[in-house]
Amino acid sequence: MPDAQESARPRSIACIGECMVEFAKTPGTSNSYEQRFGGDTLNTAIYLARLLAKNGHVHYITRLGRDPFSNAMVTAWTSENINCSLVEQVAGRLPGLYMVETDRHGERSFLYWRSGAPARELFRGKCESLLERLNGFDTIYFSGITLAILSEEGRTNLLGQIEHRTTDGKATAYDPNFRRALWKDADEAALWNARAIACCPLVLPSIEDLRGIFGEQHDGTGWIGKLTALGAKDIVLKNGGSNVFTRVGGQRKDFALDSVARVLDTTGAGDSFNAGFLAGRALGSTVEQAVDRGHALASKVIQHPGAIIPVNSMR
Ligand code: ADP
Numbered sequence: 001m002p003d004a005q006e007s008a009r010p011r012s013i014a015c016i017g018e019c020m021v022e023f024a025k026t027p028g029t030s031n032s033y034e035q036r037f038g039g040d041t042l043n044t045a046i047y048l049a050r051l052l053a054k055n056g057h058v059h060y061i062t063r064l065g066r067d068p069f070s071n072a073m074v075t076a077w078t079s080e081n082i083n084c085s086l087v088e089q090v091a092g093r094l095p096g097l098y099m100v101e102t103d104r105h106g107e108r109s110f111l112y113w114r115s116g117a118p119a120r121e122l123f124r125g126k127c128e129s130l131l132e133r134l135n136g137f138d139t140i141y142f143s144g145i146t147l148a149i150l151s152e153e154g155r156t157n158l159l160g161q162i163e164h165r166t167t168d169g170k171a172t173a174y175d176p177n178f179r180r181a182l183w184k185d186a187d188e189a190a191l192w193n194a195r196a197i198a199c200c201p202l203v204l205p206s207i208e209d210l211r212g213i214f215g216e217q218h219d220g221t222g223w224i225g226k227l228t229a230l231g232a233k234d235i236v237l238k239n240g241g242s243n244v245f246t247r248v249g250g251q252r253k254d255f256a257l258d259s260v261a262r263v264l265d266t267t268g269a270g271d272s273f274n275a276g277f278l279a280g281r282a283l284g285s286t287v288e289q290a291v292d293r294g295h296a297l298a299s300k301v302i303q304h305p306g307a308i309i310p311v312n313s314m315r
Pocket of ligand 1: 205206207208209238239240241242244257258259260263266268269270271273294295296298299302
């Protein structure tokens with residue numbers, strides 16, 4: 001946690017990942033869709049930029065095309081005060097796309113067209129200068145989805161650079177967000193997640209994702225033990241509306257959460273919690289205060305449809 005003088009300095013944070021074009025079927029129609037943009041790390045970047053405001057510089061690092069959808073993404077992110085100078089726009093390429101449909105029981109199903117997305121080539125080939133730029137940020141944030149979409153070369157380069165940052169005492173936060181379909185098989189998901197967990201100074205998983213990745217059943221304390229054995233340092237473990245389990249600076253603490261009366265849509269719950277927690281820590285909050293900030297924001301997000309709520313609803 002920065003000291004008082006340090007915390008007065010605007011913090012620079014880079015979120016790394018993929019944002020896609022979303023077509024969400026309009027409820028009650030057969031073939032009418034609303035078009036938005038969606039991506040886990042982008043959700044966190046938007047909330048971080050809003051929460052930190054003048055106290056932070058938030059960058060998003062990805063690769064897009066030069067098509068109208070890609071251009072619209074950059075315009076939208078810039079209007080959220082996200083710095084897009086490290087967004088590479090590649091001529092002739094298109095961003096990933098997905099369609100989402102919600103059935104009458106509220107269950108969502110997805111169809112993806114993302115295998116050709118330029119974001120998959122992040123940190124491949126001649127990428128030394130981008131890797132070097134990562135060193136300049138106070139905090140790097142990425143997720144298990146970021147890791148899953150990268151090539152083996154990209155994953156190796158990214159984690160190698162993060163190991164350097166960690167040795168230099170710099171912050172990196174990792175949320176092992178899990179999408180089974182993005183990994184070749186269960187072993188691949190477990191292997192790369194274990195590597196990321198071992199090299200990032202802060203991990204922000206949810207119990208549900210850990211179950212999916214490692215195929216094991218533990219309670220919160222059991223998962224903290226498992227993560228610690230894998231080499232995790234600071235851990236903030238989410239579990240939906242139940243306790244948040246933490247181990248920060250070697251100290252174990254669990255936090256009960258205020259309940260939310262009317263949960264409408266949990267999309268973006270973990271992403272917004274992470275933004276609240278990271279913003280809190282960047283501004284000098286204790287772990288308890290930062291968990292409060294994370295939950296305060298996530299509570300609002302799950303009472304609105306979609307991952308991104310209007311700025312006014314955050315107040
Ligand atoms: P993820 O979205 O990564 O799976 P979780 O579902 O564990 O993460 O939720 C992240 C955070 O969102 C929780 O720590 C909590 O603050 C809030 N949250 C999620 N679901 C609920 C719920 N049903 N009631 C209250 N808070 C919730």
